[in-house]
Amino acid sequence: MTASLDGVSKQYGRTVALWPTTLSLRPGVVGLLGPNGAGKTTILRLLSTSLPPSTGRITVVGFDATESHANRIEARRRIGYCPQEVDFPRGMTGFGFLDYVAVLKEWQDRAPRHAEVERVLDLVHLGDRGAIKISKLSGGQRRRLAIAQALLGSPDLLILDEPTTGLDPEQRASLRGLLSGLAGTVVISTHQTEDVSALCDRVLVIDTGRICFDGTVPELLATAVGRVHVGPSANAGAAQTWKTGTGLIRSVGGQPAPDSSALDPSVEDAYLLLRTDRHTSQGVTP
Numbered sequence: 001m002t003a004s005l006d007g008v009s010k011q012y013g014r015t016v017a018l019w020p021t022t023l024s025l026r027p028g029v030v031g032l033l034g035p036n037g038a039g040k041t042t043i044l045r046l047l048s049t050s051l052p053p054s055t056g057r058i059t060v061v062g063f064d065a066t067e068s069h070a071n072r073i074e075a076r077r078r079i080g081y082c083p084q085e086v087d088f089p090r091g092m093t094g095f096g097f098l099d100y101v102a103v104l105k106e107w108q109d110r111a112p113r114h115a116e117v118e119r120v121l122d123l124v125h126l127g128d129r130g131a132i133k134i135s136k137l138s139g140g141q142r143r144r145l146a147i148a149q150a151l152l153g154s155p156d157l158l159i160l161d162e163p164t165t166g167l168d169p170e171q172r173a174s175l176r177g178l179l180s181g182l183a184g185t186v187v188i189s190t191h192q193t194e195d196v197s198a199l200c201d202r203v204l205v206i207d208t209g210r211i212c213f214d215g216t217v218p219e220l221l222a223t224a225v226g227r228v229h230v231g232p233s234a235n236a237g238a239a240q241t242w243k244t245g246t247g248l249i250r251s252v253g254g255q256p257a258p259d260s261s262a263l264d265p266s267v268e269d270a271y272l273l274l275r276t277d278r279h280t281s282q283g284v285t286p
């Protein structure tokens, strides 16, 4: 097991961002899906040990980061974290920035440190951009530079908050290739359901500070089988409907309309239905 949350909760003043949660993470790619404000970033910051929990224990590679400062340092040595937004010193070059982060991560010897910086620059396809000032990089290139700093030292636990936001389709596909080839545990938060279906071994759906689904992509898809239709009219009571390019109406949930046929659900369909079912049955405000 790479990391665990044991009864971990987080409250900001009166706002409960995460209700008491117990979770174990093993090698593979774990995707956190959920609407804005659900608590994804809170979980990632807790796991990264940059945010102290209100209750519970957080363990990373055997070190209980909530127990002592020394344990937290040991845990952090095994973590790579890329937050949603990184404030770069824009006057620096990409290479200079990564070299600086590598120094902070205790890479003391210059030659192996520089080799590591070159390695992670290559991994995110910025090998030929290292000497350029960060202010001159595009938004997508800066995003990849932020990911590169998290890859330094091949951490056991790699935590990426919305890593594919701002990347073009080619770069997104390439990042998926990179993440799926890593040996350790990778935790990503995303709004891109395609990333989840293409990449994740395990999906956690978060809603109002609670994990409301924990399983594999096929298990998530199975929850929506027989509930997605296409036809000349919309399903009554559907959670979502839209007119497709063929002129037919695609309905997610509801009572199948006459002459409609069932479709294989996507991760997005299953996610929408999970949320709708939860909000209808529990009266949770979306």
Ligand SMILES: Nc1ncnc2c1ncn2[C@@H]1O[C@H](COP(=O)(O)OP(=O)(O)OP(=O)(O)O)[C@@H](O)[C@H]1O
Residues within 6 Å of the ligand: 012, 013, 015, 016, 017, 034, 035, 036, 037, 038, 039, 040, 041, 042, 043
């Ligand atoms: N520093 C803070 N102070 C007060 N409330 C906060 C703070 N950070 C987050 N919150 C609240 O905690 C809840 C969870 O926020 P969080 O950022 O974890 O959600 P998220 O799922 O990552 O959202 P998004 O998809 O928009 O990034 C929200 O209600 C948010 O307003």
